[in-house]
Structures are given as structure tokens and as C-alpha cells.
Amino acid sequence: MSVAQTTFEEILREHGAMIRRIAFSYEAVPQLADELVQEIYIAIWRALPSFRGDASLRTFLARIATNRAVTHVARAMKMPPSVELDGQLASSTASPELQAIARDRATLLMTAVRRLPLTYRLPVMLVLEGLTFEEVGQVLGITPNAVAVRMSRAKLLLKNSIGENNHE
Secondary structure, three states: OOOOOOOHHHHHHHHHHHHHHHHHHHOOOHHHHHHHHHHHHHHHHHHHHHOOOOOOHHHHHHHHHHHHHHHHHHHHHOOOOOOOOOOOOOOOOOOHHHHHHHHHHHHHHHHHHHHOOHHHHHHHHHHHOOOOHHHHHHHHOOOHHHHHHHHHHHHHHHHHHHHHHHOO
8 A cells, every 4th residue: 555545544553653652762751752742743744745655654754753853852952851740550450560570671771772872862762663774774864784883882882871770
């Protein structure tokens, strides 16, 4: 099915989770991350008519989401700091302890990823979304080899960062 035949709702249904993960990797405050997701959706809506098929639709969407998230971060850095409120709700699943452990690990990883310099954070997030090094290269405008080098360095930085946190 071509992009012209694909409805906006179908695109969001198929790629919405990836878009949300990209947004949440840049914004830790859930309400602001939700706003960022909406900004990304609007940017996609506006950009879809210009999609030429030079890359896959997924790569096109990931690039829009990444660019919008970078703009969001740059804009947020200019604003005065605010206090984050935690609005965690009780879990209705059968194993809250296992969920807490998984959530702690995911939070630790995402915190470490957010601390990475942007040069390394971008490829890590896109690879975590399942994009190949070639697709990540297309999104970032670099070669797949450069993506591999950045990923290697990012893994070392993450390993050191997470290792330090576990010794505290």
C-alpha cells in the first residue's frame, strides 16, 4: 500500500508506538512527552504530502519525530527549570514486584540514554526502535559505518554509566 493510500490513522496505528518511544526518550515529564507526541503527529500530518519514497515510511517518520524532539529539547533548555511531579498509579497486574523491577531497569537505562551526548543518543534511540544502521544513517545523514562507530561508543558510555549507578 502506498503512502497516498495509507490513511493518517493507519500510519499512527502502525508507527505510533515508535513515535511515542522517541518522544519519551527526549522528555521525562509524562505530560510534556504527551504534548511532544501531539507536536510530532502534527508535523507528520504536514510532512506526509512531501513524502517522496526516498527512504522507507518508517525512516521518514522517525526522522520527523527525532527532528521535532530535538527542537523540543532545544526550546525546553531555554525555559527555566521546573519541578517534576510523579503521578504513578497503582498497577492492576498480578505481579507488581516484577513490574517494579522491570520499570526500574527501564528507567535506569532511559536515564543513562538521556545523559548521552546527542551524537550518541540519537542513534541509540533509533536502533532501539528497530531501525537498521543504514536506516539510522539515512535519518541522521551519516554513513552506516559512522552509525556503527557511534553505537560502539554509546554502548561503552552506557555500560560505564549504568555500572557506576549500580555501585552507589
